[in-house]
Amino acid sequence: MSEILPSILLVDDEIRVLESLKRLLEDDFDVHIATSPDEAMMVMTDEWIQVVISDQRMPVMTGVEFLQEVRGRFPEVIRIIISGYTDSEDIITAINEAGIHQYITKPWDPNNLLLTVRNAVRLFELHRENQQLSTELKMLPTSVEEGLQEIRQRLINSYDVDYGIVRAPDSCMNQVCDVIRQVATFDVSVLLMGASGVGKELSARALHYGSLRSDKPFIAENCAALPDELLESELFGYKKGAFTGANTSRIGLFEEADGGTIFLDEIGDTTPAFQVKLLRVLQEGEIRPLGGNERKKINVRIIAATNKDLEQEVREGRFREDLYYRLSTFKIMIPPLSERLQDVPLLAQAVLTDAMRELGKKVKGFSDEALACMQAYHWPGNVRELQNEVKRMLVMSTGDYLGAELLSPQVLRAAPQEDEAELDWLMTQEGSLRERLDSLEAKIVKEALIRNRWNKSKTAKELGLSRVGLRNKLERYGLEKVETLDSPDDTLQVVES
Known part of the structure; x- marks a missing residue:
């Protein structure tokens, strides 16, 4: 089955120009041609044209006048004009009155013209997708809102202390979850402490989604991953020209999190210079983007985390005491996995x-x-x-x-x-030397069997035993492989010979 190519229309009163353009474009597009505006309108009535390319100087009417008519009858079609004249008034008229997508001057460059037409076709497709989505949203406002609520509820459940934080009935995490549940609803700063990888961000999300800010953003930033200037620009934003490469202005994460929660992970790895700037933000409740003079009020809840002993860091002068007390209105220690x-x-x-x-x-x-x-x-x-x-x-x-x-x-x-x-x-332990050595030997044999997927030949070779010798030790220590059947509750004791 041949590929359906996008349809375009070329309009020019000079047939040689049309043939030249057609040869250039026909490999990528289904090209239609017309030598007059009337003929062009007939083609557009019969064919589904996506892009029309018209010459500006034609006998009956100008290209701008023709494309004005196209705009009125076929507003979704992308309009391009080609002209050998570069009069600024023509260009302004073309853009304002005919809604021209591109103004191409003669002599045109083949590669640039091909790229322009491809972009115009893509623009046509995007316009149609946008119209389709807009129509569907208007038809289904209730369904969209219900879907959004459902997604939000699933997200809350994913980080809820009763669902998102997985733990056993007798886990020491139960006490931590009780504290999170109690603190979550109060708008106070929280410092989460614990070794790397214990799940401090998960606990921070549980605090956020259990709070009154749960329908607002939760923004996380690893403070150890960036140098001071980049971290400051990430959190507070920056103005165009604030530093090399700042070609546009950008809002910071504090502003993005306005009304919600910002999670500052590895806060103990920040420098004293940055700590001063962060303290000012927390004290004044406002930020100033890099390179800007105006200050912006923010309303965020701060949850910080560290794997360091911040009290020790304060005593040794590596962390500001006033910032520590700002961040640690409430402290929660997350136990390592080895303790649970x-x-x-x-x-x-x-x-x-x-x-x-x-x-x-x-x-x-x-x-x-x-x-x-x-x-x-x-x-x-x-x-x-x-x-x-x-x-x-x-x-x-x-x-x-x-x-x-x-x-x-x-x-x-x-x-x-x-x-x-x-x-x-x-x-x-009490018992003879033989009994205690047998316990150790049984452990070594079992680990070797597991490592070799219960292959007795490989296990015997690794341990320097014969197959008969290994079989005797299996019988002596009662080592058997447990095969799990389709039902997790059904097990079968299998002694491999």
């Missing part, structure tokens, strides 16, 4: 759901073995490390379930601290 390992299975499943949607790949879940290994790991990178681990497992998976064999070595083998703790436990 009971949350790991639920968090892993929530992360997997998001990862499947993002990557377009589906599995049924995690094996019990994988979840047990994940829950034993101390997660120094917190939730962010868990997110990366789950995504990697999903990418590498070939079955219905994400098994322990897909885990990174450090997760599978657990952290050094845990290994040391286990050795300490073995040293302090």
Whole structure:
């Protein structure tokens, strides 16, 4: 099936000019020609013309006069005029009276003319799309409003402390969520503290969407990612010419967040010079864009976050004391994932759901073995490390379930601290040396089996055992692989021989 090309009309009383233009344009467009305005109107009545290109000097009427008629009868058609004259009055008349899109002077450049016509066709298409959307919006105002409300409610639910912050019934995050729920409705500044990756931005969003500002913007900025001048221009905006490259004026994030909440992440990494400017904004409730003289009133709620001990930073002179007290009307400590390992299975499943949607790949879940290994790991990178681990497992998976064999070595083998703790436990337990060594050997054999996807030949080779020797140890320690069936509740004990 041949491609349907955009239709254009060329109007000129000189046939040689028309033929020249047609040869240039016919590969990209369905070209129609007319040697007079009357003939051109007949073509436009019969054909769906998107762009008309007319010569200015014609015997019966000028190109501007002809395009004025086109504008009246076919207002959606894009109009272009070509003229060998560059009289300013002609150009002004063409633009004002005939609504000319482009005024091209002779001799025209083929490449520029082709580009101009392509842009005119695209403009025609955009006009039609705009008209269609405007019509639909007028016909369905209630549906659009209801859809917007539904999207807003889903967004609020996503960050609500009861839905968006995933945690176990006995998690220490429950106390944090209680505090967030209580503080959210009060218009006070909040300082969130905790290690990188614990979910401080998620808590900030929960504070915003639980507040009376929930229908206003939530704007986040990482203060550690930019030098002072760029950070100041991002937050406060700037005027044209304020610095090299400032070709236009731009409003800042504080102004964008007006009426809502601004989240300043890693506030502890800002310099004292910037802290002075931020303090002035918080004290006066107004900003001054870079390169500007006028001040603008703003109404925002400040939520800041840091992975540093700001009180220690204040004592050592790296953070202004007055700014610290401005930001920390209320302080909330977010515990690391290592202190809430009971949350790991639920968090892993929530992360997997998001990862499947993002990557377009589906599995049924995690094996019990994988979840047990994940829950034993101390997660120094917190939730962010868990997110990366789950995504990697999903990418590498070939079955219905994400098994322990897909885990990174450090997760599978657990952290050094845990290994040391286990050795300490073995040293302090009662029992014979043989019994304690057997416990350690059973752990080593099981980890090797998981790492090799329960392939006995590979495991025996790694451990320096024969297959018979490995089989004897499996029987001795009761090591069995648990296969997960289609139903997560159904498991089958399988001893591989």
